[in-house]
Amino acid sequence: MRRILRVISAHVRVNLQQDLAYRVDTLVNIATMMAWLGYDLASIAVLFGSAQNINGWLAGDIIVLLGVFRMLNTLMMSIVWPNTELFNRGIREGTLDYVFVMPVNSQALISIRRIQVWQVVNVFVAAALILAGIATSGTPVSLGEAVSFLVLMVSGAALIYALWIVLISLTFWFTKFDNNVSLLQALIDTGRWPASVYPMWMRLLVTFVVPIAVATTVPVQALRGELSPLEAVGYFAVGVAGFGLASLVWRAGSRRYSGASS
Amino acid sequence: MTLNASTPPIAVQALSKTYQVTDRAGGFGAAVKGFFKREYKDVKAVQSVSFEIAQGEIVGFLGPNGAGKTTTLKMLSGLLHPSGGKANVLGFTPWERRDGFLKTMTLVMGQRNRLSWDIPAADSFLLNQAIYGLSDAEYASSFGELNELLDLKEIIRKPVRQLSLGERMKCELAAALLHRPKVLFLDEPTIGLDVSAQARIRAFLKEYNRRSGATILLTSHYMADVTALCERIIIIHHGQIKYDGALSDLSRRIAPYKLIGLDFDDDTVVDLAPYGQPVTRENEDGMQYVQVPAEKVSAVTARLLAEQRVRDLTVADPPIEDVIERAFHE
Structure with missing residues (x-):
């Protein structure tokens, strides 16, 4: 475990140096990110200019949800998508071989080789949105609600990460599978809005197949006191189980791995 | 262990x-x-x-x-x-x-x-x-x-x-x-x-x-x-x-032959077929080469010197590429 932490911190350091070296790029990225934040907030303002609530969700709840979505999306933008690209290239060019001759957990290594460290700015923005949303809605939050919100946010993100690991692991079986994450990529934006606004088929899809709702809507429901303790524990267990299952799938897949050519 | x-x-x-x-x-x-x-x-x-x-x-x-x-x-x-x-x-x-x-x-x-x-x-x-x-x-x-x-x-x-x-x-x-x-x-x-x-x-x-x-x-x-x-x-x-x-x-095991390189007086081109298997080599050193079984090298060399007007003569192992190539296909 200590070695993994050391490897992660080395990658963070090296990637941060990259972000700093290409400072114009980084500043433009941050500016773009802020512009999207403005757009998101403006759309909420427009919506709530004409409606009191959306399917029972008040403006404050939607802002909290936006914050949670941003947290999840930061994980995707800073780690998941860049490492997907690297992974797929590694499969194509055979350089993934090197991952498997290194004395470190291969799943951890392929998850952190690229990190857009500047995205940490987004974490603060997301946290601010969550706090602002809670303040806007004006409903007091109990300690239990706060804790289950935080825990479910983390376990929900772990579930999405697990899904990602499973999707890229499928490449080990199908070799040519560059579209491995496109379903996840296409659906991730659904997390901006509560699952209940979508038609039933879509709700089922983002809850059970690509469980983005579990990582976004569910924690906010916990915060609003809408989840029973059993439900909360259930969702948490799903996150933990998903994480464990993913590492089994990864291990089975990597055993199949035989490189791009003989 | x-x-x-x-x-x-x-x-x-x-x-x-x-x-x-x-x-x-x-x-x-x-x-x-x-x-x-x-x-x-x-x-x-x-x-x-x-x-x-x-x-x-x-x-x-x-x-x-x-x-x-x-x-x-x-x-x-x-x-x-x-x-x-x-x-x-x-x-x-x-x-x-x-x-x-x-x-x-x-x-x-x-x-x-x-x-x-x-x-x-x-x-x-x-x-x-x-x-x-x-x-x-x-x-x-x-x-x-x-x-x-x-x-x-x-x-x-x-x-x-x-x-x-x-x-x-x-x-x-x-x-x-x-x-x-x-x-x-x-x-x-x-x-x-x-x-x-x-x-x-x-x-x-x-x-x-x-x-x-x-x-x-x-x-x-x-x-x-x-x-x-x-x-x-x-x-x-x-x-x-x-x-x-x-x-x-x-080379001894796979290709037990040698290459005799020859340069003749007046740069004449001699038909080497009677002495062994003539070979063309890529390096343009102006010499002619003939491949002979290793055990016959001294006899063939003696014959060449007796019968032809030889200015220069070298005996070499076959190039390693050829030997390995031969080993692949045996």
Whole structure:
């Protein structure tokens, strides 16, 4: 475990140096990110200019949800998508071989080789949105609600990460599978809005197949006191189980791995 | 398992690997059929290969494309599970991928980059330091030594994409050796390099081997690599070992003939067919060559000197490329 932490911190350091070296790029990225934040907030303002609530969700709840979505999306933008690209290239060019001759957990290594460290700015923005949303809605939050919100946010993100690991692991079986994450990529934006606004088929899809709702809507429901303790524990267990299952799938897949050519 | 001095660092017993590949004929009809029903066939990439390599040896692993060289290296470095047989590298079964094994061996593939293109090699070295758990002192001494041999200081600050192929290969090797592996698997380490860069890499490998006593198994298509580095070679073809022994014995065993080079007075061209098998050689030195069985060299030479007006005569071993080529196809 200590070695993994050391490897992660080395990658963070090296990637941060990259972000700093290409400072114009980084500043433009941050500016773009802020512009999207403005757009998101403006759309909420427009919506709530004409409606009191959306399917029972008040403006404050939607802002909290936006914050949670941003947290999840930061994980995707800073780690998941860049490492997907690297992974797929590694499969194509055979350089993934090197991952498997290194004395470190291969799943951890392929998850952190690229990190857009500047995205940490987004974490603060997301946290601010969550706090602002809670303040806007004006409903007091109990300690239990706060804790289950935080825990479910983390376990929900772990579930999405697990899904990602499973999707890229499928490449080990199908070799040519560059579209491995496109379903996840296409659906991730659904997390901006509560699952209940979508038609039933879509709700089922983002809850059970690509469980983005579990990582976004569910924690906010916990915060609003809408989840029973059993439900909360259930969702948490799903996150933990998903994480464990993913590492089994990864291990089975990597055993199949035989490189791009003989 | 502990190793004592007499245990060879690499021991391979009846190692085999069979791949299943999809088998389909060309053409649209076959493609459609293949979409619904795949047919597989077995490809025996490596068939019951056995050898041992002693501590500190540099062994050339040769064979035409598709002979099974890379497959064998991949099994020995733990990337592939064999279909059968055993291998022991430094006391470990490679494909169990134990930390202890991964930390004491290295794999370099000339055609595949280990280093990230976007960042300077120095940064990749630091990542390796963390991955292999090297202390700062270990890293510094290891890097210092590699720098002394490869002259890395200037090039490791630039992003790898800006380096020449030769510079990049130096960095690739350094990255692969920072953890001071005891066994090196090198797959075409000089591929694509120009002649002088090849020579530098060769000199480095030789010196590294001398200093560290590391055991090296290398494949190469460049005979200069093999003649400069390897006293022993293993030739593999269609997944089977065709020859395992001293490079110097190979021509005697596989091609027991010599080349007699002749230069005649007045540069006349003489029909050499009565003396042996005339051969044309690529180097335009103006000499004519005839190939004769090794045991007949003195007799043929005597006849040539008696019957022709010979100005200059040389006797040479056949070029190693030809000998190996012949070994592949025997």
